[in-house]
Amino acid sequence: xxxxxxxxxxxxxxxxxxxxxxxxxxxxxxxxxxxxxxxxxxxxxxxxxxxxxxxxxxxxxxxxxxxxxxxxxxxxxxxxxxxxxxxxxxxxxxxxxxxxxxxxxxxxxxxxxxxxxxxxxxxxxxxxxxxxxxxxxxxxxxxxxxxxxxxxxxxxxxxxxxxxxxxxxxxxxxxxxxxxxxxxxxxxxxxxxxxxxxxxxxxxxxxxxxxxxxxxxxxxxxxxxxxxxxxxxxxxxxxxxxxxxxxxxxxxxxxxxxxxxxxxxxxxxxxxxxxxxxxxxxxxxxxxxxxxxxxxxxxxxxxxxxxxxxxxxxxxxxx
Amino acid sequence: xxxxxxxxxxxxxxxxxxxxxxxxxxxxxxxxxxxxxxxxxxxxxxxxxxxxxxxxxxxxxxxxxxxxxxxxxxxxxxxxxxxxxxxxxxxxxxxxxxxxxxxxxxxxxxxxxxxxxxxxxxxxxxxxxxxxxxxxxxxxxxxxxxxxxxxxxxxxxxxxxxxxxxxxxxxxxxxxxxxxxxxxxxxxxxxxxxxxxxxxxxxxxxxxxxxxxxxxxxxxxxxxxxxxxxxxxxxxxxxxxxxxxxxxxxxxxxxxxxxxxxxxxxxxxxxxxxxxxxxxxxxxxxxxxxxxxxxxxxxxxxxxxxxxxxxxxxxxxxxxxxxxxxxxxxxxxxxxxxxxxxxxxxxxxxxxxxxxxxxxxxxxxxxxxxxxxxxxxxxxxxxxxxxxxxxx
Ligand SMILES: Nc1ncnc2c1ncn2[C@@H]1O[C@H](COP(=O)(O)OP(=O)(O)OP(=O)(O)O)[C@@H](O)[C@H]1O
Ligand code: SF4
Ligand SMILES: [Mg+2]
Numbered sequence: 001x002x003x004x005x006x007x008x009x010x011x012x013x014x015x016x017x018x019x020x021x022x023x024x025x026x027x028x029x030x031x032x033x034x035x036x037x038x039x040x041x042x043x044x045x046x047x048x049x050x051x052x053x054x055x056x057x058x059x060x061x062x063x064x065x066x067x068x069x070x071x072x073x074x075x076x077x078x079x080x081x082x083x084x085x086x087x088x089x090x091x092x093x094x095x096x097x098x099x100x101x102x103x104x105x106x107x108x109x110x111x112x113x114x115x116x117x118x119x120x121x122x123x124x125x126x127x128x129x130x131x132x133x134x135x136x137x138x139x140x141x142x143x144x145x146x147x148x149x150x151x152x153x154x155x156x157x158x159x160x161x162x163x164x165x166x167x168x169x170x171x172x173x174x175x176x177x178x179x180x181x182x183x184x185x186x187x188x189x190x191x192x193x194x195x196x197x198x199x200x201x202x203x204x205x206x207x208x209x210x211x212x213x214x215x216x217x218x219x220x221x222x223x224x225x226x227x228x229x230x231x232x233x234x235x236x237x238x239x240x241x242x243x244x245x246x247x248x249x250x251x252x253x254x255x256x257x258x259x260x261x262x263x264x265x266x267x268x269x270x271x272x273x274x275x276x277x278x279x280x281x282x283x284x285x286x287x288x289x290x291x292x293x294x295x296x297x298x299x300x301x302x303x304x305x306x307x308x309x310x311x312x313x314x315x316x317x318x319x
Numbered sequence: 320x321x322x323x324x325x326x327x328x329x330x331x332x333x334x335x336x337x338x339x340x341x342x343x344x345x346x347x348x349x350x351x352x353x354x355x356x357x358x359x360x361x362x363x364x365x366x367x368x369x370x371x372x373x374x375x376x377x378x379x380x381x382x383x384x385x386x387x388x389x390x391x392x393x394x395x396x397x398x399x400x401x402x403x404x405x406x407x408x409x410x411x412x413x414x415x416x417x418x419x420x421x422x423x424x425x426x427x428x429x430x431x432x433x434x435x436x437x438x439x440x441x442x443x444x445x446x447x448x449x450x451x452x453x454x455x456x457x458x459x460x461x462x463x464x465x466x467x468x469x470x471x472x473x474x475x476x477x478x479x480x481x482x483x484x485x486x487x488x489x490x491x492x493x494x495x496x497x498x499x500x501x502x503x504x505x506x507x508x509x510x511x512x513x514x515x516x517x518x519x520x521x522x523x524x525x526x527x528x529x530x531x532x533x534x535x536x537x538x539x540x541x542x543x544x545x546x547x548x549x550x551x552x553x554x555x556x557x558x559x560x561x562x563x564x565x566x567x568x569x570x571x572x573x574x575x576x577x578x579x580x581x582x583x584x585x586x587x588x589x590x591x592x593x594x595x596x597x598x599x600x601x602x603x604x605x606x607x608x609x610x611x612x613x614x615x616x617x618x619x620x621x622x623x624x625x626x627x628x629x630x631x632x633x634x635x636x637x638x639x640x641x642x643x644x645x646x647x648x649x650x651x652x653x654x655x656x657x658x659x660x661x662x663x664x665x666x667x668x669x670x671x672x673x674x675x676x677x678x679x680x681x682x683x684x685x686x687x688x689x690x691x692x693x694x695x696x697x698x699x700x701x702x703x704x705x706x707x708x709x710x711x
Contacts, residue, residue: 209423213484216381217437217491218410228425 006160010193013236014200016313029235032312042308048301056113059106065090066100067107067268073098083284092290095273096280104268105290111269112249112298118183119248123190124241130156130191131198132230138199139206139229140221153199156192164189168251172260179262179269186251190244197240201233235313243306246299253295270294320395321356322527323380323495328353328389328399330372330379334602347602349375351551352389354628357495357544362521362528364538364559366574367548368598373531374418376548377497380529381413382406394494411441414488418500420480424472430458430483431468437491454490460523461486461516478509482516489520498530502537514540535574539563547571550609551601553628557635567637567646569614592652608640615652616645 036042065071075084078096085093092101134152137145159167171185205211206229214224253271255261261272270291277288330350333343349372357363367373378384379399380391386399393413401409417423424433434457435450444450455465461482472480481501488496498517502510518541520526532538538545539559546556547570555568566572573592594613599605605612611621620640628638644650 209417209419210425212378212383213415213417213423213487214425214436215383216410216413216415217440217487218407219436219440220407228428231427232425 010196011200014197015204016236035312036308039308041304045301045304052298056110059109063103063106065103067104068266070098078280081283085286095287108268108270108273111267115183115252116245116249119186120241120244122187124194127191127194128198130195135199135202136225139225156195159192168255172255177260182252182255182261186248197236201236202229205229205232239306239309242302246302250299322359322394323357324392326354326390328379329387330375330384331387345602348551348604349601353553355546357529359527360525361543362530362541364542364545365531366535366538369533371548372551373548374499377499377531381415411491412494414491414493414496416484416488416498416501419504420477420484423484426472429469429471434487434490457486457489477505481513495527498528500531550604554638561635567631567642568639569616570610616650
């Protein structure tokens with residue numbers, strides 16, 4: 001079931017740009033932009049993302065204290081359940097090692113964004129590559145091409161059918177504990193999504209009249225694929241990339257939470273902070289709350305914007 | 320020798336089924352044995368209902384779909400058997416104007432890029448400057464402003480987009496242009512302009528056309544020879560006038576009876592034939608005469624033996640076992656399945672009103688375009704200037 005729903009959702013997205021009924025004149029994206037400007041979802045999503053990215057950029061400079069110095073070590077005794085909550089000096093209180101939580105949150109934003117973006121890029125780049133190979137093989141390669149494409153798509157379908165966290169945990173288990181592991185594991189999960197999406201999108205474009213026209217002009221197939229089909233196939237990928245950032249951030253946090261991330265690195269990251277704080281949840285729930293809420297809001301921002309983009313592009317969802 | 324000769328062209332699409340491994344479970348007989356000739360400098364009009372395989376035949380001529388069987392010979396070269404590499408350079412000589420003007424233009428390419436890409440691929444023009452010069456000439460010929468070069472397809476009106484499509488075909492100086500329903504996506508008011516443009520271009524540049532349409536009204540105006548297609552094969556082919564004066568095949572007669580005639584006196588005498596039932600599926604065509612499931616004159620022989628396209632005199636070819644009998648009235652249409660209201664008989668008013676519908680699915684459009692072509696010659700000059708200025 002999960003295979004068919006995920007796959008059909010991806011396929012639907014892949015079809016979106018292959019429409020010709022934008023006869024109203026405006027180009028597809030321009031029209032989508034107009035719709036998005038009127039959509040609350042898109043605006044809220046964009047505002048959240050803008051805030052988050054701003055934090056990620058300037059966070060380290062505006063942080064009042066060092067995120068790594070255990071300045072207030074003498075005030076926190078985690079083994080006795082003595083913690084320090086929010087106070088004038090430390091707005092979010094201290095963590096279990098006596099570090100300023102507010103500063104750690106600010107500095108951690110950048111790391112969290114980085115994990116999300118890098119994971120997504122791993123999935124996007126490898127997935128897009130696989131998708132292009134597959135899409136180009138069907139479009140160009142006759143029988144052999146179709147066979148290559150068949151083989152690739154069988155594998156991606158199997159990967160898609162696996163629960164993503166299970167897949168990520170398997171990858172992480174093989175590679176050992178570190179932040180890089182988390183990013184790769186989360187990225188791998190996105191590979192089949194992007195592959196199937198781009199291939200589907202290229203196939204949809206490949207059947208369009210302008211491609212037939214280009215062929216009848218005598219233009220080389222390779223050139224048609226690269227200069228005409230591919231550029232027209234990218235819109236759904238942009239939408240998916242936005243949605244993937246949300247999943248990547250949550251999945252990275254989940255992997256850290258399961259103890260597969262870096263145990264306690266010098267540089268804070270929200271997922272890792274959450275995983276460290278969980279041990280003290282009974283005594284000091286607020287310590288978990290800050291990174292958890294941060295992750296949820298950020299993921300929500302990317303999801304809102306991504307979904308709004310998809311809706312704006314999808315004629316079936318238009319009111 | 321004719322410029323284009325099709326001989327027994329078949330295009331069968333395999334129908335695949337299966338979850339893990341595709342199995343071919345049958346074929347769609349989209350084009351099933353078509354032979355025809357197009358003479359240089361002339362226009363061949365190909366007419367038939369939606370789904371009868373017109374587009375597929377057009378694409379087969381350009382080898383945009385693979386030809387299952389038969390030959391497509393342009394000026395001595397069999398396109399159907401040309402190796403891929405030679406095919407690419409040969410394609411310059413065969414060009415197509417598409418049914419959907421917007422869909423056939425890449426939204427991300429500006430007009431200059433769309434028009435020059437093919438030229439560059441075939442080494443026409445030494446550099447981009449030369450090509451641009453040539454494109455400007457062609458743009459003027461098809462009635463587009465020179466400033467169109469840097470603009471994108473969505474900035475144009477439907478009629479202008481189709482002019483771009485025509486210009487794209489023209490810049491390569493092809494021997495044959497296939498126009499696949501060149502006007503059916505356009506407003507009725509613009510249809511006549513585009514048809515007239517095609518005709519003017521033919522006169523001034525000596526072009527040869529294969530024009531595909533789903534109603535007779537569009538092709539009548541411009542065709543020298545008309546072929547009528549039904550379910551993948553030709554049922555009748557004749558010089559344009561001869562076909563209109565005396566349609567011989569029952570299917571052609573049914574098609575014609577759906578087109579109102581502007582002359583009220585002729586209209587009065589017009590024969591009306593109502594076809595019963597739907598177009599059979601090309602995946603499972605009826606045996607014998609493909610038309611026998613709907614033909615009012617069908618006889619037992621019709622469902623057993625497939626009639627060949629044979630000359631009934633004066634180059635008027637028909638594929639029907641009983642052409643003569645139907646013509647001289649020895650064979651009369653059989654009863655309840657279809658209604659034939661013979662010439663001069665008085666038709667009950669209401670029946671007349673709803674009659675075109677079952678006769679041919681496109682009869683509504685046919686009627687509209689029928690009006691268009693009738694008024695075409697008067698309106699053209701004004702309309703063209705309007706169309707061009709509208710986007711300035
Ligand atoms: N690539 C394909 N694979 C399978 N079947 C096809 C393919 N292309 C066309 N067909 C089928 O072949 C038949 C003829 O299609 P075609 O597009 O040539 O008809 P047409 O006469 O151009 O109709 P229209 O007036 O609607 O354009 C149809 O039944 C269609 O479904
Ligand atoms: S062969 Fe028979 S079925 Fe076919 S058109 Fe002639 S009379 Fe009708
Ligand atoms: Mg067609």
